[in-house]
Amino acid sequence: MGTLAGGDPAKLDIEELLATRLLVQGNSGSGKSHLLRRLLEQSAKWVQQVIIDPEGDFVTLADKYGHVVIDADRTEAELAGIADRIRRHRVSCVLTLEGLEIEQQMRAAAAFLNGMFDADREFWFPVLVVVDEAQMFAPSMGGDVSEDARRMSLGAMTNLMCRGRKRGLAGVIATQRLAKLAKNVAAEASNFLMGRTFLDIDMARAADLLGMDRRQAEMFRNLKRGNFVALGPALSRRPLPIVIGNVETSARSSSPKLMPLPDAPQDVEDLIFTPDPEEFTRPIVRRAPPAPRPTTDILAELSRAAPAGGEDQPSAATPSRPAAPEISAEEREERLAAVLDEILADPQAAYRTDSVLYQEFLVRARMRRVGGPPMAMGEFRRRVAISRSGVDEETVASEGWATALSLSAQVSDDLQGVFLLLAKAALTREVCPSDQRIAKAYGTHSARRARRLLGYFEEQGLMVVHTDFSGKRIVAFPDLQAETAPGDPNATDEAGGEVPSAAE
Numbered sequence: 001m002g003t004l005a006g007g008d009p010a011k012l013d014i015e016e017l018l019a020t021r022l023l024v025q026g027n028s029g030s031g032k033s034h035l036l037r038r039l040l041e042q043s044a045k046w047v048q049q050v051i052i053d054p055e056g057d058f059v060t061l062a063d064k065y066g067h068v069v070i071d072a073d074r075t076e077a078e079l080a081g082i083a084d085r086i087r088r089h090r091v092s093c094v095l096t097l098e099g100l101e102i103e104q105q106m107r108a109a110a111a112f113l114n115g116m117f118d119a120d121r122e123f124w125f126p127v128l129v130v131v132d133e134a135q136m137f138a139p140s141m142g143g144d145v146s147e148d149a150r151r152m153s154l155g156a157m158t159n160l161m162c163r164g165r166k167r168g169l170a171g172v173i174a175t176q177r178l179a180k181l182a183k184n185v186a187a188e189a190s191n192f193l194m195g196r197t198f199l200d201i202d203m204a205r206a207a208d209l210l211g212m213d214r215r216q217a218e219m220f221r222n223l224k225r226g227n228f229v230a231l232g233p234a235l236s237r238r239p240l241p242i243v244i245g246n247v248e249t250s251a252r253s254s255s256p257k258l259m260p261l262p263d264a265p266q267d268v269e270d271l272i273f274t275p276d277p278e279e280f281t282r283p284i285v286r287r288a289p290p291a292p293r294p295t296t297d298i299l300a301e302l303s304r305a306a307p308a309g310g311e312d313q314p315s316a317a318t319p320s321r322p323a324a325p326e327i328s329a330e331e332r333e334e335r336l337a338a339v340l341d342e343i344l345a346d347p348q349a350a351y352r353t354d355s356v357l358y359q360e361f362l363v364r365a366r367m368r369r370v371g372g373p374p375m376a377m378g379e380f381r382r383r384v385a386i387s388r389s390g391v392d393e394e395t396v397a398s399e400g401w402a403t404a405l406s407l408s409a410q411v412s413d414d415l416q417g418v419f420l421l422l423a424k425a426a427l428t429r430e431v432c433p434s435d436q437r438i439a440k441a442y443g444t445h446s447a448r449r450a451r452r453l454l455g456y457f458e459e460q461g462l463m464v465v466h467t468d469f470s471g472k473r474i475v476a477f478p479d480l481q482a483e484t485a486p487g488d489p490n491a492t493d494e495a496g497g498e499v500p501s502a503a504e
């Protein structure tokens with residue numbers, strides 16, 4: 001693999017590796033891909049190799065070592081068929097997943113791995129199966145991809161690492177983030193090459209896997225690029241620092257290098273802005289999938305045309321579907337208020353963003369068959385603010401409240417809830433809300449932010465904050481001619497006795 005500290009060669013026993021598998025871990029740039037390349041080059045003539053290559057980095061092995069390059073942009077059946085033939089004919093290959101969306105990459109890798117796994121018994125010859133960026137294919141947690149793709153890919157990786165040995169499949173997996181790699185997949189490797197690792201959580205996982213105590217694992221933090229600690233039956237019985245040697249082929253992508261810029265030409269603007277005649281006919285290449293429509297749009301549209309009966313009429317043919325059964329304005333208002341109450345009753349609601357709450361509101365309103373145009377986001381926010389202020393019916397009917405509402409128009413949407421909370425406390429002569437209570441109305445756990453908000457309102461001339469002789473806070477509203485009763489800013493036991501956040 002390279003050299004030991006004294007300059008002796010660092011060796012890896014491939015036959016042993018076939019039975020005991022290898023896990024390579026190290027942060028980005030620590031030299032994992034280089035290490036895999038070294039391993040592949042050195043063992044190419046001894047053992048069949050299959051590389052699952054997310055970046056298309058290893059295709060350069062083809063020229064020198066004869067690996068077949070397989071572009072993964074094929075159907076799953078095709079990939080499984082190719083995988084089967086790869087085993088029959090014992091040909092080394094690189095499955096390049098470059099250019100596919102992550103979910104497609106997972107499906108393709110899974111189809112290919114399963115194809116190899118399912119080969120007939122007579123073709124169970126030993127193969128090194130190298131998977132770079134293994135946390136992508138065997139993630140420890142669900143992510144942005146569909147559950148189906150995740151399960152498929154995780155299943156294939158689990159088969160490779162847990163049940164592959166008997167079938168001749170020897171998994172060699174590399175990951176940047178051990179903590180992001182599914183535990184059962186990592187745990188099946190008995191050999192480890194640990195490179196630079198700086199996150200505590202990855203270090204702790206590494207220490208657990210290697211049976212080291214955590215202090216000992218600190219040594220992974222200071223490893224240089226290309227330096228790894230080797231441990232396992234195919235490598236060394238004790239943790240052994242090694243330096244990975246040179247490689248014959250090069251990665252297609254390498255670390256960026258600084259390059260002097262050319263002297264700016266005189267006519268630089270001309271150069272950049274003069275269009276190339278082809279520009280207007282060339283199709284625009286989309287790198288990213290088209291942005292998904294915001295859920296709020298879809299929901300708003302759905303609630304505009306709620307079906308009266310079943311869902312079975314094709315909507316294209318019947319553009320104006322019958323609307324939801326007519327309900328009176330009062331009934332509609334009542335239902336909307338009920339939905340709003342329901343959503344805000346959740347103790348966590350205070351910490352969700354308004355747009356999340358709004359979406360939930362639209363869904364529930366639709367489930368209740370509240371017809372008519374959907375409530376606009378601005379109106380929704382205003383209602384949430386009013387509801388959060390905890391104002392009662394009597395106060396709502398008062399002149400003071402009307403003034404408070406008109407004053408609240410002077411502050412931005414996200415501050416209205418806090419403003420109305422304080423105004424209501426003043427109008428009803430309640431004790432001044434604590435920092436914690438104010439923070440919650442603002443959707444944060446931070447008391448410091450709450451105090452900053454008060455400062456801001458004061459600057460705007462909306463209120464005057466003062467402290468009584470015992471250190472209690474009073475908020476007075478000149479325009480309402482009202483002020484709160486003195487309240488302890490540090491009180492923590494209101495609003496359901498929530499525990500203040502540790503971050504404070």
Ligand SMILES: Nc1ncnc2c1ncn2[C@@H]1O[C@H](COP(=O)(O)OP(=O)(O)OP(=O)(O)O)[C@@H](O)[C@H]1O
Nearest residue numbers: 027028029030031032033034176225226244254255
């Ligand atoms: N032992 C080494 N000797 C010389 N150069 C090395 C060595 N190890 C790594 N490099 C170089 O360092 C750069 C980063 O290495 P590499 O691509 O292997 O990192 P990586 O751990 O795979 O990172 P990532 O997780 O981002 O893929 C590459 O340009 C590689 O050529």
Ligand SMILES: [Mg+2]
Nearest residue numbers: 032033034132
């Ligand atoms: Mg890499």
